[in-house]
Amino acid sequence: MAFNVLIVDDSLSMRSVIKKTIRVSGFKVGEYFEAADGKEALKILADAWVDLVLTDINMPNMNGLELIAEMHDDQILRSIPVVMVTTEGSEKSVQKSMEMGAKGYIKKPFQPEDIKRMLNSIMGEAEDGESDDDQSDEGFDF
Amino acid sequence: MEKATMIKAMKVSISNVLETMFYQMVQIVDDDCGLQAWFAQGQSLLGATLNFSGPSAGSFYILIPVDMANEITANFLGLDAGEIDAGQRTDTVKEALNMVSGGMFAIFDPKGAFKLGIPEMMTEDDLSHDKLKDLQGDVILLETEDNRLAAAIAMD
Numbered sequence: 001m002a003f004n005v006l007i008v009d010d011s012l013s014m015r016s017v018i019k020k021t022i023r024v025s026g027f028k029v030g031e032y033f034e035a036a037d038g039k040e041a042l043k044i045l046a047d048a049w050v051d052l053v054l055t056d057i058n059m060p061n062m063n064g065l066e067l068i069a070e071m072h073d074d075q076i077l078r079s080i081p082v083v084m085v086t087t088e089g090s091e092k093s094v095q096k097s098m099e100m101g102a103k104g105y106i107k108k109p110f111q112p113e114d115i116k117r118m119l120n121s122i123m124g125e126a127e128d129g130e131s132d133d134d135q136s137d138e139g140f141d142f
Numbered sequence: 143m144e145k146a147t148m149i150k151a152m153k154v155s156i157s158n159v160l161e162t163m164f165y166q167m168v169q170i171v172d173d174d175c176g177l178q179a180w181f182a183q184g185q186s187l188l189g190a191t192l193n194f195s196g197p198s199a200g201s202f203y204i205l206i207p208v209d210m211a212n213e214i215t216a217n218f219l220g221l222d223a224g225e226i227d228a229g230q231r232t233d234t235v236k237e238a239l240n241m242v243s244g245g246m247f248a249i250f251d252p253k254g255a256f257k258l259g260i261p262e263m264m265t266e267d268d269l270s271h272d273k274l275k276d277l278q279g280d281v282i283l284l285e286t287e288d289n290r291l292a293a294a295i296a297m298d
Binding site for chain 1: 158159162163215218219220229230233234236237240241243244245247248252253254255258260
């Protein structure tokens with residue numbers, strides 16, 4: 001099964017590197033979506049089916065923490081796992097992101113293995129949860 | 143805040159980022175010759191700057207020769223050096239500074255008291271050889287096998 005992934009980072013180069021890293025990690029991706037900030041990400045999330053969001057924190061217009069907060073306020077979007085991929089490595093940033101609902105945290109600079117491990121861990125969980133009754137009841141078609 | 147600790151953290155972070163993401167082994171050069179002497183006259187440079195605020199405020203910057211910027215961009219994106227365009231180069235230099243600065247604060251400021259801004263490119267005029275002596279701050283000189291680069295911390 002392949003997952004649709006949204007990569008949110010104001011650096012086009014970093015988005016490209018993350019995409020390439022996911023590709024070589026062997027993680028199965030259906031479609032990649034890209035956004036340069038939280039606002040663009042929300043527009044994509046409103047129109048497309050996304051299974052996983054990887055987002056930077058420090059971005060113009062709407063940062064990664066604001067994006068998580070907006071997603072958390074939305075009944076459908078709050079179920080999408082979010083992983084922070086960011087230079088912000090302080091304990092405070094990590095703690096705040098996790099409190100706000102992020103499922104994982106990858107610090108830049110990263111090794112391809114860091115991304116692979118995180119995606120397998122999180123999407124493995126998501127896949128395990130597919131047969132849950134509450135998801136079937138909502139009619140999600142993975 | 144101790145500036146010396148900040149500079150030490152910056153050195154660790156630069157080495158880490160350049161090795162991990164850009165496959166560049168760098169050596170810190172213990173010299174205070176200044177930027178004008180460090181870079182050759184007529185050498186084309188790219189520079190990025192990033193502000194920080196918190197218990198104290200200031201900015202970081204990084205200066206990289208264009209040919210080295212091209213090389214690290216190619217390494218970063220997994221492309222041939224000949225395929226790299228100016229936009230990819232500037233984007234990569236900004237991201238390099240972003241990662242170096244974030245990594246520095248992760249070492250120096252684990253409690254997260256500082257806030258980082260968004261990296262911006264410096265102008266060609268700021269980077270002209272004549273003006274390099276006017277750039278403020280504590281400079282860190284670095285070299286790779288083939289190139290010289292520099293970073294700096296300037297407090298407001």
